[in-house]
Amino acid sequence: MVTIRDIAERAGVSVATVSRTLHAPEAVRPDKRSRVQQAIADLNYAPNAIARQLRKRRHETLIVIVPEIANPFFSGIIQSIENIAHDLGYRVLIGETQDRQDRLDHYADMVLSRAAGGLILLGSLLPSAVTASMADQRAIPFPLVLACERFEGLPCPSVAIDNQAAAALAVRHLWETGCRRIGTIAGPQSNSLGRDRLNGYRKALSDLGVNLECGWMEEGDFSIESGHAAMMRLLGSGGNLDGVFCANDEMAIGALQAIRSSGLTTPGDIALIGFDDLRFGAFATPPLTTIRQPTGELGETAMRMLDALLQGGVVDHRPVLLAHELVERQSTKQRVDN
Amino acid sequence: MVTIRDIAERAGVSVATVSRTLHAPEAVRPDKRSRVQQAIADLNYAPNAIARQLRKRRHETLIVIVPEIANPFFSGIIQSIENIAHDLGYRVLIGETQDRQDRLDHYADMVLSRAAGGLILLGSLLPSAVTASMADQRAIPFPLVLACERFEGLPCPSVAIDNQAAAALAVRHLWETGCRRIGTIAGPQSNSLGRDRLNGYRKALSDLGVNLECGWMEEGDFSIESGHAAMMRLLGSGGNLDGVFCANDEMAIGALQAIRSSGLTTPGDIALIGFDDLRFGAFATPPLTTIRQPTGELGETAMRMLDALLQGGVVDHRPVLLAHELVERQSTKQRVDN
DNA sequence: TCCATTTTTGTAATCGTTATCATTTCACAT
DNA sequence: ATGTGAAATGATAACGATTACAAAAATGGA
Incomplete structure (x- = not known):
């Protein structure tokens, strides 16, 4: 050499x-x-x-952790993280955990051992070093920023949208466009996203004075296939639904096909609304109504928070909540405005 | 500290x-x-x-470069790379270039400066350090493996499928299921994937004794939107097509919607075949016939090649070609077998 | 107890940079 | 020529680990 x-x-x-x-x-x-x-x-x-x-004891390498890169929702966030990071002089690497603790810890070790400067966490899993520090009431052992997910009482900066409110908005939209028997395909309840969105669904129904009937709710794991399967169960359970809120777009795309393959139509028989505004949703049949998260802003905010942390600044630990938005397409009935 | x-x-x-x-x-x-x-x-x-x-002068960190993580095709490959890498004791980080030379070079610098041990390249861009070494007839300056793309005369191990043959297979399938006026939505011709698949289309037509008529070919950039736009152009150009080979599934999904929004049906009026076997293609309306690449094997082979390189072994520079496979779904007419 | 082995330990060199500080060189005015 | 201050350079100590190698301690047999 x-x-x-x-x-x-x-x-x-x-x-x-x-x-x-x-x-x-x-x-x-x-x-x-x-x-x-x-x-x-x-x-x-x-x-x-x-x-x-x-x-030099300086680090220009940052790591962004995602559960799975296959999920297109994360790409928008990562792209904006990368753009800002680049401007700020950092290099970004992406680590995929596939929801496995050992993989996540492996990446966390890189920061612990100073092979990287900090971590942005997009998933629902926490590094064990972080869990341990929480248990011992110690500070978090390295620069860490959370995006998208919420962890109760974790003393570190975080940014997300108000998932519960956004889910409620989606349900209200179904109601306003005429649906009266609204079911849901929920996300995994092990994860705050899944829980918050289900709570939003529940809250919206109760605000509307509707009773959640049995057979209106099924759980998926955010994958297309699980959405398909959950929709099949909903169709079979006699809930007699005319609208379904899906906790993400991928499950909605699966649900869409389940509905069609059962000989029903969307939105005619069952209206459908998703969450995340994936590119593929816009090109589904029919194009999917959904909730858009401000992915660009999410990534940018997270990256700036991490930079502030690395600059030695103290960053507010209260979660920053960004605005979400309803994107109306053809999978829900058209609103009659006037 | x-x-x-x-x-x-x-x-x-x-x-x-x-x-x-x-x-x-x-x-x-x-x-x-x-x-x-x-x-x-x-x-x-x-x-x-x-x-x-x-x-210790040893590196357990490898970098996988993709043009964009948003493209779900890469995820399968990356996942298998990660699995093998993990078993072999490496840590894998993903770098996204967004087809920008400066970003790519930034990652290549990490290897050049020994912040990482080697590179697996999934895109169509080469690091300038590599281009320079080629121009000077020097050896490639770091452990490098190419996957998916083909670079004429680059002395390093690579693995891919035979894109030309696979494209020809797709076109033949359209022919065999009854299409007689077969167009194509090609990928970008700046990139070997796009070129090889277009050549396959051309070759198949000429083997079938069909003349490529004007108005049968449009180029996209592998995105859904470009597929939609290209299909609109094909529909408007009077080529009177009854089948279209799309150079990837995302463009096919865009094309599908263009066809439907023009009041035509698939496969009734125009049959469609894609390439890559994305998860989303299987859940499109109608489910997309496509060519499947062996993503798992692709990733595994690439990773083992890089490991061999890092172990100091000499690895064969002739491209390894893996088998592809036709996945028949409903976007092409059913074959009448007997 | 004492010597010869075998285990355990500690000292110090090393990896390839950067940065401090002392030294040399330079330009210029006298 | 010579003195002065500024600019350019070089020697060398870090950075935080690993690892020969030597030294010390433990073990065991007589």
């Missing part, structure tokens, strides 16, 4: 001069500077980032 | 003993070992990975 010492030798200068040509070229005289640059080119030298980091 | 020296001091031993308790506990006497472990727990010590890497 070619090191700074090899360059120094070949250029007939000291290692300090080489280092300076690299980081403050104006501080070294042009003749030496060009000799050094020549040597660097000749030997194809690239400074060893490991050694430099050891010396 | 708490270092190994702090632990040594608190436990009343030397740093060597601490290091040994960490990596070869059986080599240190139980009493000291437990004193050290106690000190580690007390001070919440985590060894500095940077320092260790500098000393």
